[in-house]
Each structure stands twice: as C-alpha cells, then as structure tokens.
Amino acid sequence: MGEFDLIEHYFWRPSGQGPRRAVVGNGDDCAVIAPGPGMQLAVSTDTMVEGRHFLSTVSPARLGHKALAVNLSDLAACGASPMAFTLALTLPRVDEAWLRGFAKGLLDLADEHNCELIGGDTTAGPLSIGITVMGEVPAGQALLRSGAKPADDIWVSGFPGLARLALEAFRGTLHPALSGDAFEAARLAMERPDPRVTLGVGLRGLASAAIDVSDGLLGDLGHILKRSKVGASLCLDALPVGAWLADRTVDEQLDCILAGGDDYELVFTAPPEHRARIIELGASLGLVLSRIGHIEVEAEAGLRLWRGELDVWPEDPARAAVVNRWTSFDHFRGAA
Ligand code: ADP
Numbered sequence: 396m397g398e399f400d401l402i403e404h405y406f407w408r409p410s411g412q413g414p415r416r417a418v419v420g421n422g423d424d425c426a427v428i429a430p431g432p433g434m435q436l437a438v439s440t441d442t443m444v445e446g447r448h449f450l451s452t453v454s455p456a457r458l459g460h461k462a463l464a465v466n467l468s469d470l471a472a473c474g475a476s477p478m479a480f481t482l483a484l485t486l487p488r489v490d491e492a493w494l495r496g497f498a499k500g501l502l503d504l505a506d507e508h509n510c511e512l513i514g515g516d517t518t519a520g521p522l523s524i525g526i527t528v529m530g531e532v533p534a535g536q537a538l539l540r541s542g543a544k545p546a547d548d549i550w551v552s553g554f555p556g557l558a559r560l561a562l563e564a565f566r567g568t569l570h571p572a573l574s575g576d577a578f579e580a581a582r583l584a585m586e587r588p589d590p591r592v593t594l595g596v597g598l599r600g601l602a603s604a605a606i607d608v609s610d611g612l613l614g615d616l617g618h619i620l621k622r623s624k625v626g627a628s629l630c631l632d633a634l635p636v637g638a639w640l641a642d643r644t645v646d647e648q649l650d651c652i653l654a655g656g657d658d659y660e661l662v663f664t665a666p667p668e669h670r671a672r673i674i675e676l677g678a679s680l681g682l683v684l685s686r687i688g689h690i691e692v693e694a695e696a697g698l699r700l701w702r703g704e705l706d707v708w709p710e711d712p713a714r715a716a717v718v719n720r721w722t723s724f725d726h727f728r729g730a731a
C-alpha cells in the first residue's frame with residue numbers, strides 16, 4: 396500500500412460520513428475553513444512520540460483516541476468548541492491492522508465531538524503523531540490563563556491522579572502492587588482520557604481562568620498563577636480522591652493528584668458568586684467539580700498548601716509542615 400492509498404483508505408471520509416465543518420476538506424492542497432459569525436478561531440498543536448509520550452504496549456485504538464483527546468483538552472481549557480483537525484503522521488512501516496485500530500480510535504472520538512479531519516501529512520520514520528486542532532469560541536470569551544483574580548475559588552474537575560498511578564504501576568514502583576481491577580481502571584485513565592470539552596464550553600462566562608492538567612495539578616495551576624500575577628492557597632483535605640487512589644497511602648495520593656500529569660482534567664478559577672452555577676453545571680454533565688482552594692493577592696507567596704477545612708485558614712504554624720514535606724518530596728520529578 397502506497398502513501399496515497401493509505402491516506403485515502405484510512406483518513407479520508409466519504410462525504411456525508413462524519414462531521415462536515417470545512418468548506419473544503421482533505422484531498423485538496425489546503426483545507427478551507429471558517430468559524431461561525433461572531434466567533435474566533437482557537438488553534439492548538441500537540442505531538443506524541445513513542446517512548447516519550449506513550450508506551451509501545453498501548454493499543455492503536457487507544458493511541459488514536461489519546462492523540463486527539465490531548466488536543467481537544469486544550470480547546471476545552473479555552474472554552475472552545477471543536478471544529479476540525481489536521482494529522483501529521485510519521486510511521487515506521489505500513490501496518491494495516493495498526494492503521495485500522497488507530498483510525499478507529501481517532502475518528503470515533505472526532506465524531507463524538509463533531510471535529511472533522513480536514514488534512515494532514517504522512518511520512519516514514521519513527522512513530523510520531525502530530526495533531527493541530529481548531530475550535531471556535533465567541534469573540535472575547537476564550538478562557539485564558541491570565542484571568543484569575545484575588546478571592547476567586549480554585550476548582551478541579553473529576554478525579555486527577557489515576558494516570559500517574561498507572562505509570563508507576565508500569566514502572567513497578569508501587570508496593571503493594573495494584574489489584575487487577577485497579578490496574579485496568581488506572582490504565583484506562585492513562586490511555587483513554589476524556590477531554591472535558593462540554594465542561595470548557597459551559598465555563599464560558601463563569602470561569603475567570605482555566606488550564607487543562609497535562610503536567611500535574613500543581614505545575615499547571617502554577618501557570619495560571621504566573622500569568623495572572625497572583626498567589627494561591629490549596630487545601631489538601633479538599634482534593635478529590637478517586638475510587639482506586641483511595642486505597643493507596645496518603646503520600647501516594649498527594650503525589651499522584653498534585654504532581655501526576657496526563658490527567659486532562661480542567662483546573663479553573665471563578666468568583667465565589669458563581670459557585671451555585673458551577674455546581675449545577677457539574678451536575679448537568681455528571682461530572683464531579685471540587686472546590687480546592689483560593690486565589691490570593693500576593694504573587695510572591697506562590698502556592699501554599701494547607702490541611703484543614705477549605706474555607707477556614709487558621710494561623711496555625713503546624714500546617715506549614717505539610718508544605719515543607721510536600722515541596723521537598725518530589726520523587727516523581729527526580730530532583731527536589
Ligand atoms: P502535498 O503534496 O500538498 O503536501 P500530500 O501528498 O501531503 O499533499 O497530501 C495529499 C492530501 O492528503 C492533502 O489534502 C493532505 O491534507 C491529505 N493528507 C495527507 N496525510 C493525511 C493524513 N495523515 N490524514 C488526513 N489527510 C491527510
């Protein structure tokens with residue numbers, strides 16, 4: 396099978412099948428696409444390289460899903476609705492069973508989010524998947540990292556940490572090891588993340604800032620703080636601990652939730668007067684949204700971690716011990 400047959404067979408959709416968001420789709424020199432009236436285009440690119448972003452053991456269907464999911468997650472973090480994407484695929488060889496699975500995982504997720512594959516590039520080389528995704532958002536309403544304000548609440552969606560648990564299971568660092576069920580659940584979280592697209596769209600006009608958690612909750616929240624020039628305090632006892640993580644030690648829970656990564660949940664900030672509407676939004680999506688802390692004025696203070704009740708911040712110096720333990724406890728990232 397040659398390059399053109401491969402592209403046509405696996406990555407072109409006969410018209411009428413799948414979403415049609417472009418004026419000219421793939422097969423021409425350019426795709427031609429326009430956002431709706433009054434809308435702005437939101438564009439993001441993410442590349443996945445074997446060995447670096449995924450293990451060679453992952454099924455091709457899950458890989459296809461994840462390659463698009465991590466890109467849709469960036470649209471979600473901006474509050475943009477998906478429109479279209481391009482696919483730059485580098486393959487070591489033509490393996491039809493692999494291509495079938497990959498295309499299925501990729502295009503099923505694309506259809507689910509009404510996101511059309513409008514073009515790409517196919518070359519030979521070490522396995523790598525580059526996707527550029529385009530979405531639309533009403534002019535001026537994109538959720539940015541720079542919008543957090545003092546006294547805003549900090550929220551997180553879902554139950555971050557499970558993907559990291561899976562990675563540690565693959566690395567063999569967990570003692571005791573995960574049960575079979577726990578391993579499958581964690582592996583699913585790592586290999587088949589659900590991009591929070593409808594949440595992102597629902598947060599337009601509610602959230603003041605947002606980011607998706609790809610590198611770990613603390614690190615990604617740090618990007619919001621830096622861009623917004625604010626500090627924050629995070630209540631460790633308010634963090635959502637998911638079903639399988641609950642069986643692990645508290646240290647493991649905190650490491651996975653705070654420094655995990657690959658979660659593709661959204662961390663966002665919002666003024667306290669939006670609490671009720673945010674809780675409603677979570678309920679309507681069947682998604683747990685947890686309030687985990689507060690934005691504070693002083694940017695120099697950075698991110699402070701507390702134990703105790705979410706809305707009670709007593710001046711108890713004993714709590715600082717938690718901060719010290721955690722900040723010096725960084726085995727997932729190598730050096731402290
Ligand atoms: P060009 O010579 O203009 O670079 P290509 O030969 O790379 O064109 O691609 C031919 C057509 O196939 C283009 O419309 C391109 O967008 C599309 N295409 C190439 N690779 C892919 C892919 N992996 N997925 C979807 N469309 C693709």
Ligand code: MG
Pocket residue numbers: 515516517
């Ligand atoms: Mg080309």
